[in-house]
Amino acid sequence: MKTVIRNHGRYLLFIILASFVLILPQLLTKGMILGSDAVFHYNRFYDTAMQIKEFNFQHFVSMYGFQQTGRIVNALYGPLFAYIQGILILLSPSWFGYQVLSCFLIYFLSGISMYTFLQKGQIRHSLSCAGAIFYLTTFSIQYWTMRQGFSSWGAALLPLCLLPIIDMATKKDFNWLQLSILTSLMFQTHVFSSLILILIYIPFFLYAWLYSDRKSKLVLQLAQAIGLFLLLTLAIWISFYFVYSGNTIADPFINLHMDRSVITRNSIYWVFTPGFLGVLLITQLIFTPLLWKKMSTLNRLMTGSMIFFLILSTNIVPWKHLQGKDIYIVELIQFPFRFFVPVTVLLIFLSCYTYQHYVHQSTTKKLLVTLLLVASVGQTMMTTYHILQNWVDEKQMIMTGKKHLFVRTNDNQKLKAAVHTRDFSEFLQLVEKSTPDYLPIYQDNPLNKYNQYEKYVLNNPHKFKKTVKNHRLVVEWESNTTDMLDVPVINYERTELTLNGKALQKDDLRLTKIGTIQVQSKIGHNELVLTYNGSRQVLYPIIFSLISWIIALTFLIKQTYKKTKSA
Structure with missing residues (x-):
């Protein structure tokens, strides 16, 4: 550790300083940037935050986010990373605090990732630091700041995940344990980015295999890497099986x-x-x-x-x-x-x-590189500042189209207050979006799923009270008739519903084409309880996968320590 601090300490401090400088516009203006994907991801992370806070771990259904509809999202979309984001929310005083903290974290993570990659490629320290800071200013990372595009988190990890390709090209070899852990980390974060990562790996591995005199060893190492990858990501594969085997799921x-x-x-x-x-x-x-x-x-x-x-x-x-x-x-x-x-x-x-x-190196050229780096950071800060002014001046407080977006207030001060309050649910109730990703589809459904979600959930005319009690989602309402009523919760194959103390069977309810339910109310007070049959079955694969992570990381750390010590 002393060696790392001695050799890299000041450069890591520069990356931390650059990360702080890039969040200064937001700290100074107290403004928010709410991009096209903000509402969707904030619902995901709020749900995991509340699960942690109330110790009510629901791997599949959302009992807190997404209008408390019992939707399945996180189980199919980077569940481990969603819980990490949930922890960030619990550490934050408000949505504003979370946005600042998450931006700082992605800058720092991106910088360390790129610095490590460049160092692995024998780029000198100062130039590695400059390249790392420059990476923070690119839209690959700014996509999260400007629009809450989640692929930026994959981009933050990508340089780190490319470490194995250097050994493949230079040594015609690779550390299969490192390769598997890095690929699994990317897969747990952002699936599409993991596909890009594999596409990058392929030509480098093929080169190593073609020019190696130990071809069988490389194939064995690849098989070991794939096997460990499946163990480290086992919970995700089980989740996909549970959800997709019994449901037709709406594509993103x-x-x-x-x-x-x-x-x-x-x-x-x-x-x-x-x-x-x-x-x-x-x-x-x-x-x-x-x-x-x-x-x-x-x-x-x-x-x-x-x-x-x-x-x-x-x-x-x-x-x-x-x-x-x-x-x-x-x-x-x-x-x-x-x-x-x-x-x-x-x-x-x-x-x-x-x-x-x-x-050819010279003082003038080094100064030019420094000035270009400062100009890039300055351009990024100015861009961020101009976007934040839309929030401050109340010109365009949400940086996305109005289509399928519902802002439940005309009072801009109320919206501003909602992102600065400790009650994270307040903002999610004021700003809603009808994203239909991963809803179950019943019957042939060519209709617009956004519009259907708006009709049956967001614009449902009846008043419902939703709470979470004893690890169950409870929906209550009053009725003066015994007519069929649209209840804004989602039914999947393993969803279990109990209405007024009676377990509902398939014949007891009707389903809309996006899986919201229609039940027959009784006159007076009604109570519907929703749970999901599957959380316990997936518990053991999750535990097994977590143990695999601990063991794999322990061995990799030992390997790295021995290599560093011998060097």
Whole structure:
């Protein structure tokens, strides 16, 4: 530890300082940035926060977030990382405090991740630090700050997860334990980012295998890595089986305008956030053919990977002709601009390497790099400040379209107060969005699922009281008739419902096409209790997976310590 502090301490302090500087606009203005994905993710994290607070761990259904409907979201969307975010909420005094804390954390994590990656590639300390700080200012990370795009958390981990490719290219070998842990960490955080990670691994592994004289050993190591990966992510696979085996689940948002979500059209800001990133990209592409013969295998493989993902992020790929054709892999991609994340990571590495090895060093050039870095941080701060002014001046307090968004107040001061109160539920009641991801689908349902969620849940005319008692979701209401009533809770295959003390069977209720229930009320007070049959069955896989994490991390730490000590 002393060696780490001695060699890297001041550079880590610079990364911490840069992370703090980048959150200064928000600290000074006390403003919020509520992007297109804020409401969805804040509901996810509020749910896990309340589970921890009330010691009511519900792996599947949401009893606190998402209008307390018993929806399944977190079990299929990075459950482990959702609980980490829930802890951040419990440590925060308000939504404003959480947003500032989460932004600082993602900056710090991104910086350490990139610094470690560059150090592994033998980039000198000062340049590694500069590259790490520059990474914080790119839209790959700013996507979380500006829009609460969750792929930024995958981007924060991506450089760290690329450590194995350096050994594959330089040593024709890799640490299978490290590879498995890093891939599992990414999978637990953001599934799409883990797919990108695997795509990056493939050419590097193939090179190592083709040019290694120990091919069988590499195959065995890969098998070991895959086996451990399945153990470390076992809870997620079990969750997918439980949910998908008995239900038809609504897919996440399917983008029918993918051709617009590319860096060569509406998302060109990915290339110019900050402005110097575009200059770096053009410069690196120009110098690549000139330096190709001098490049190491590592740089050639990285360059090939960077160009591959760069093409995927543009309209060179005919996204317009691929969208809307029910091609699963295309629907999974959603936004091609996300392929620019690995482009950014690899570009920073290649640019640092090129500067270190092929540019004559001088005080003037070092000063120029420093000024460009300061300008990039300054540009990011100014952009953040201008967006925050929309909140401060009450021009556009929520930075997303009004479609499918419901703000339950016209009083802007009330909305501002809601993000500064300790009661996190207040904001989620004032601002709602009808995101239908992972709802169960009953019958053939070509109708707009957003509109149906709005009809049966958000705009339900009847008054319901929802509470959580004894680890169960309890819905109460008064009725003066015995008519069928739409109750805003979601029924999945394993959902168990009890109405007025009687367990409901399938014949006792009707289901809308998105799984909300219709039951026959009695005159007077009614009480519906919702639980999910599956939480106990998944408990043992979760415990087994957590034990696997502890053992795997212990062995990896021991390996790293021995290697550091011997060095």
